[in-house]
Amino acid sequence: MTQFGRTVRELRERLRQEDARFSLRQVAKRVGIEPAYLSKIERGDVAPPSEATTLRLAEELDADPDWFLALAGKVSSDLQEIIRRRPELFAELIRQLREAPDDAILRVVREVRDGDW
Amino acid sequence: MITLENDRLHFRFPEVHERAECSVSFRRTLRIPDDDTPYPLPPGLGNFPLRHVDDYKSRLPAEWLRRGGVLMPMHQAEAMWISFDSDFSEPAYPFAVKIATGKVCAVSGEGWTNHLNRDPQDYVALPEQPWIDGYCVEKGVIRQFIAMPLGEGYTVEEQITGVAEHGGVQIVAYPMKAERYEAILAEHRARRHIVYEAVQSPPRVQSPSMGLAPGGLMRQEIYDDPYGLDAWDQRHASRCFVTIANSAQWMAMTGEKPPTDPPTAKQYAHAGLPWFDYYDGDAEAVSGAKKFTDLSSVAEIGAQKGETPLHENESLTETRVVRLAPTGPRPVREPGPP
Structure with missing residues (x-):
């Protein structure tokens, strides 16, 4: 199984x-x-x-x-497209973050910016 | 922090608790007839697309960029509901979420404040509240969220404040205090019981800014906060302005096609597809907002102005209703097979 x-x-x-x-x-x-x-x-x-x-x-x-x-051993097609556009950059990014704790990874995630309202 | 993932706003508070996560999405749906008859819950027809406003700096008004947040397209007179989901379901991390349109709270009818209020309650408590479809006008009855151009007098913002200034949707989420959640978690583990989480637009050129207006009546309870104001960690909050762009201008702004028009309620009901009823016998509902007592629906304002803002607004006589309960798997409001 x-x-x-x-x-x-x-x-x-x-x-x-x-x-x-x-x-x-x-x-x-x-x-x-x-x-x-x-x-x-x-x-x-x-x-x-x-x-x-x-x-x-x-x-x-x-x-x-x-x-x-x-x-399932697959990479979604949208992620494949992202990697295809800048393969060296994203391959390096993923390798660099391989052992990083979750909070370190979250620090490089793009946040929704809150503005003035 | 808030991230945008697969057209969902993902709220995370790792500084409060590793499980303090929830997500908010905006669901496309049918517009129920605006005829003063309460209808059951319409289905979800997929998420509205969400985009960072910062990605389209050269094509958006400066005012939209100043507010930050995200951008979402809606057709004029299109309906929407807001779905709340928890990432961890054993047990879900509770949140207090305030929802406003045009900076008028959809639950209390009061103006925007950056803190929670209990009397009257101006937020919904998650995971007890799985969704909100409109403005709380009576106990157990809401008026559906309907997109209308700002400046034409239909939106709740204009009816309550007399001004067409903000439009859009405003959201702020507060996680439960970590120690309160740990107590819930400990009790849950002790019980060893798994809880599941449960119009075509007229061809005239209009303001690209949209607000939300009150549509037809729907049977939906906004639940009273079962945890109490003291449960929420108001030192930590994340908020987001969701600008609603008129679908007619979405392509020019983003280069993407907007979603197609949803089916009408009549077409949907005619196909024999289900409507929904959600009932939590253990939960108490809040009363309707006093500020919404004199609210006029889109159809009523249209009649006063001699306009027909809602095409395909015929009443429905028969609907197939599926009852959803808070126990078991998370309730799903999808059409499914007829």
Whole structure:
């Protein structure tokens, strides 16, 4: 079983305990895939699905989309585009911040500027 | 600190507590009929795009840049609701969030202040309040947020203050005091119980500045703060001015296409798609704001002025209503399959 598949199953089963709409069949229907395929994903019998399906699963299971993509071994297409525009700069930035604590990383995140109102 | 992530305003207070995070997004929705009949909750139809005003310095009025914050496009007469989400759900970190339009509080009807007030309450408490769709005009009844151009007399700001000065939406968030949250966390862990979080615009050229005006009536409770004023850490606050740009000018400002018009309420109901009702039997609702007693809706002002600001405003007789509860998974207001 892959970490992605295990996480999908754990989240879905936890939601199903509270709400029957989170059965394998119903989740697969809402995400737009076959129940058998979702079962294989959960068991790790197949590789994680496409970016679009991974994002729909994240939304359905109320999970962070970037976390889900990372578990699926993917980089979202918008992040790929950002890196493609300035590959050396962003590769270096990510390497530099690899071991940095969260608060140090947050210091380089762009804040919404509050003005005069 | 506030960051902009995937069209959401993300509020973080790492200096208060590592879990002190919440996010606010602006949801596209149907405009309910403005006919003095209370309707159930309409669905969410995706987020409005949000952009840093600083990214478009050469194309925006100086006044917009001075206020900072973010920019959001809305069509004239388009409706919107504001969604509150917590990043940690076991248990969610509580926040007090004040929402104003044109610097008039949507809960109390009072003018903007940079602190919280309890009597009357001028904020919503998270996570108990999952969303707010409009102005609290009566206990359990709101008037929907509707975008209208500033300066034409429709907005709440103009009706309450007599001036068309600010427009937009103003938000400030205060985290719960860390020690109060730690007590909640300890109790939660002791119980070992998982709590889930739960018009086409007329073709005339108008002011690019939009404000929010009161639309149709909707059944929605604004909950009384269950924690008390003392629970909030008012030494730490993050605030943001959300400038609403007329969708007609969005392309010229940002180079991006604005979202298309949402379906009308009639089209949506005709397709058999669900409306929603949210009921928390344990929570007490606040009374309507006294300042909103004499508020006129967009349709009423339009009638007085001999204008038709709301096209497709026919009443609905039948709606399929799905009841949402605060227990279980976080309530989702999405159309889903018919």
